[in-house]
Amino acid sequence: MDMSGSERIEAPVETVWRALNDPExxxxxxxxxxxxxxxxxxxxVAKVVLKIGPIKAKFEGAVELQNLDPPHSYTISGEGKGGIAxxxxxxxxxALAADGPGATILSYTVKAEVxxxxxxxxSRLIDSTAKKLAGEFFSKFGVLVATGSGEPAGIPA
Known part of the structure; x- marks a missing residue:
């Protein structure tokens, strides 16, 4: 499954970068x-509970940041196991790009397999669920960063 998209976030690139590296x-x-x-x-390391169609699964897994080019881009990769699910x-x-003085365009390309x-x-149900989850993540992430609701843990830009 592949998907891509972008999200405009009302915060400078450096702020978005710090947030992308902040576990909270x-x-x-x-x-x-x-x-x-x-x-x-x-x-x-992460624990996530997801419902995909009729299956509810708890995934435990590891996430790694690679190809770091602060504050412009990185690759995030991971694998989670959900037991019998x-x-x-x-x-x-x-990738992050400035959009004027106080906003950032966050672009992403996702590759995943289950x-x-x-x-x-x-694949139809899995793809639609993945798109919905990605939309929820980027929407919530944008709000948290733009409103300062989540305080970055001082990760250097």
Whole structure:
């Protein structure tokens, strides 16, 4: 499954970059995220509960930040296991560009694959669920960053 898109965020590039690297802001923005902990400058572990069609699964997994080019872009990749429900793995290339003095265009390209019971649901349901979840994430992330609701943990730009 591949998808891409962009979101305009009412905050400068440096602020958006710090938020993209802040586990607390990411935890608040990721749909169904129960916990997200940073284990190093580029690694995090997460627990997420998702409902995909009739299947509700709790995923536990690792997330790694790669190809860092602060404050312009990075690749985020991860893999989660959901027990009998199956697994999900993939990554996203994320790029930031200034849109005037106080706004940022965040562009993303996502590649993901699922296996196990979830994969049996069919690609249409999985794709529509993934698009819905991505939309929820970027919408919530944009609000958190623009309103300053999540305070960045002082990650350098």
């Amino acid at each position: 802001i990411l935890r608040q923005a990721i749909p169904g995220c129960e916990s997200l902990e940073k284990t190093s400058d580029t690694d995090m 199956g697994f999900a793995k993939g990554g996203a290339d994320v 296996g196990g019971k979830i994969a049996q649901l069919g």
